[in-house]
Amino acid sequence: MSSRRLLLAANWKMNPPPASALQAAMGDHSANPYHPHSDIDVVVFPTFLDLHKTVAAGLVSGGQYGRPENAGAYSGDISMAMLKTAGCRYVLCGHSERRENHNESDADVAAQAVAGLEQKIHPIICIGETLEERDKGHAESVVKKQLNALPLESDITIAYEPVWAIGTGKTASAAQAQGMHAFIRSLLPKDRQEKTRILYGGSVKADNAEELLSQPDIDGALIGGASLRPEEFGEIVKAGEKITQK
Ligand code: PGA
Numbered sequence: 273m274s275s276r277r278l279l280l281a282a283n284w285k286m287n288p289p290p291a292s293a294l295q296a297a298m299g300d301h302s303a304n305p306y307h308p309h310s311d312i313d314v315v316v317f318p319t320f321l322d323l324h325k326t327v328a329a330g331l332v333s334g335g336q337y338g339r340p341e342n343a344g345a346y347s348g349d350i351s352m353a354m355l356k357t358a359g360c361r362y363v364l365c366g367h368s369e370r371r372e373n374h375n376e377s378d379a380d381v382a383a384q385a386v387a388g389l390e391q392k393i394h395p396i397i398c399i400g401e402t403l404e405e406r407d408k409g410h411a412e413s414v415v416k417k418q419l420n421a422l423p424l425e426s427d428i429t430i431a432y433e434p435v436w437a438i439g440t441g442k443t444a445s446a447a448q449a450q451g452m453h454a455f456i457r458s459l460l461p462k463d464r465q466e467k468t469r470i471l472y473g474g475s476v477k478a479d480n481a482e483e484l485l486s487q488p489d490i491d492g493a494l495i496g497g498a499s500l501r502p503e504e505f506g507e508i509v510k511a512g513e514k515i516t517q518k
Pocket of ligand 1 (some may be wrong): 283433437438439440441473474475476494495496497498
């Protein structure tokens with residue numbers, strides 16, 4: 273059991289929050305899987321428009337993106353400073369959907385992470401290879417290149433999300449994921465190797481969460497589709513708690 277606290281992140285993407293997530297936890301916080309828990313960290317990533325609702329409901333909240341500049345002529349964007357003001361404690365940087373749909377480069381992603389850190393928002397930085405890159409045998413070199421652009425000396429979280437596993441129902445096997453996580457950890461600066469959390473993402477579901485989260489180098493999960501289904505997300509949270517209490 274590592275000393276790293278498990279982190280379960282619900283990435284709701286461009287979807288409204290599940291209604292029950294915004295309800296009060298009726299005294300017992302652990303009864304609502306989206307609310308803060310004592311043994312593990314749970315964070316939700318709503319759309320920018322829903323952030324005020326999740327913050328008001330007492331959920332630990334994050335932005336799905338933040339622009340490094342504080343303010344200015346950037347139509348359609350929102351800054352890290354604004355996320356901070358809105359009550360965000362986390363921010364996603366470089367999700368593969370942002371890298372693909374908004375042409376975010378490794379340097380852009382690194383700049384976001386640095387700006388998040390400056391605002392004291394914890395960055396969860398996504399990396400991962402495409403199927404084509406994996407099939408060509410380039411998975412490790414792609415991940416290494418993405419990783420090397422990042423401020424690895426800082427207090428950040430990495431999310432390894434093989435692009436071919438996102439929203440496809442195809443999950444990396446626990447052994448595949450553990451192998452890549454151990455590789456990523458080996459590339460971190462020595463004094464960060466024990467501290468930096470590395471999350472797995474890509475079709476995490478109630479039925480594979482326990483096995484994935486039990487791997488020694490998997491410190492949590494970034495969950496898309498299943499995080500929109502309260503019952504299923506509750507099962508994943510339970511699996512995380514069970515592992516932590518072992
Ligand atoms: P998924 O998404 O769980 O639906 O595969 C994960 C993610 O994109 O973060």
